[in-house]
């Protein structure tokens with residue numbers, strides 16, 4: 112009887128604990144990926160995120176075929192339909208043992224509970240491993256037994272724990288002798304599922320070979336300078352690994368292992384470039400722990416519950432709807448904000464400094480609810496990930512854990528002068544401003560027809576008034592509380 116490896120957000124064959132464990136058994140191994148288009152739509156995935164997964168499935172199928180493991184798919188509209196369909200699938204293929212990795216989002220955990228009950232009812236065993244995090248949620252708690260809500264003490268404990276428990280990433284398992292007949296991988300097209308291919312962007316190469324090469328290149332060329340370069344979007348100063356991490360073409364252990372091989376204990380010195388990068392991996396774990404510790408954040412609710420009463424401007428108001436549309440299109444009249452949004456729209460990725468800037472601009476200068484921005488990011492990002500996206504948005508909106516204080520508002524002009532001093536990044540994405548020299552490009556003078564250059568608009572909001580408006584909105588919360 113074959114053993115089943117259920118692939119989820121872990122689309123690779125190296126450092127795959129579930130696959131490794133299944134391959135230790137002397138039985139045929141079959142792999143499964145469950146396609147859940149309606150669930151992806153409910154989670155706000157855009158065409159490019161779905162396509163990124165499908166690209167990886169094709170690569171994974173070829174890799175698994177070399178190991179004599181067939182990759183089967185099961186299409187199941189949403190998670191609710193899954194327990195019944197998975198049981199039927201297991202019965203059809205005479206599967207008695209399933210292997211997979213844990214997932215932490217609320218819907219995924221509810222799904223897994225329902226699946227576990229259904230499988231148990233039919234006598235099918237299911238083993239799960241920790242994969243997405245270096246330290247599992249629940250393993251690090253405060254003295255009061257609660258999940259950490261401040262990053263620095265979390266990180267201190269996290270780093271100790273990781274150093275004490277880290278093991279080398281697993282290799283790919285050896286090819287199986289016994290094979291199991293399987294049909295060719297048949298994947299529906301995006302259009303069949305109702306996504307438009309017009310939204311697709313050119314992606315990096317899919318698959319773990321490309322991801323591992325990008326990791327190697329970054330360790331060789333970027334890691335040492337990370338701290339100095341990571342805030343400058345015109346430079347390739349960050350790893351760019353997030354799209355592969357989001358689908359699990361790369362594991363977080365492989366990232367840390369590569370950094371450690373490169374520079375050993377320097378990785379634990381937060382003052383070094385390496386230490387800064389490793390602490391970003393810590394942020395990724397931190398936000399995943401929060402999904403489990405405070406499930407409301409995974410369900411569209413603010414971490415700081417009092418901020419639920421904040422008087423965000425409503426999108427029903429046509430002026431607000433226009434502001435939101437301008438933000439999405441990169442037409443707010445604030446050059447760095449707009450260049451950032453166009454980077455997102457054109458490439459499916461945005462630099463972290465700019466994610467913070469545009470998220471703060473939407474929630475503070477435009478006083479638009481962070482949930483609208485979070486959802487828009489999900490439609491555009493290749494690396495769209497509930498934990499990090501929600502964490503980042505709630506940080507910027509001052510509604511989250513360890514969030515930016517509401518009165519510390521990034522000024523889009525000074526951020527631009529500081530982090531894109533020569534306007535190189537702005538020129539890359541706003542060709543209509545290419546003629547401005549470095550001094551003017553951050554805040555070009557308003558010209559004829561209320562335009563700054565070409566069709567590029569004048570600023571959509573007065574920064575001083577916007578600051579007063581958001582300060583009042585947050586102060587009103589305090590008075591109510």
Ligand SMILES: Cc1cc2nc3c(=O)[nH]c(=O)nc-3n(C[C@H](O)[C@H](O)[C@H](O)COP(=O)(O)OP(=O)(O)OC[C@H]3O[C@@H](n4cnc5c(N)ncnc54)[C@H](O)[C@@H]3O)c2cc1C
Pocket residue numbers: 341349350351352353354356357388391392394395398461462463464466467470488492494495496497499500501502503504507
């Ligand atoms: C509003 C907002 C939304 C975001 N949405 C996402 C998202 O949907 N998916 C996503 O992966 N990241 C998100 N981030 C975090 C961060 O911006 C990206 O992880 C980072 O820009 C990816 O680029 P990189 O791989 O070059 O990162 P590097 O700087 O090279 O960092 C290495 C890895 O560490 C992790 N990491 C880095 N910074 C953070 C962070 N602040 N929080 C959590 N993990 C981090 C990522 O996995 C990243 O790939 C968001 C941040 C903000 C402020």
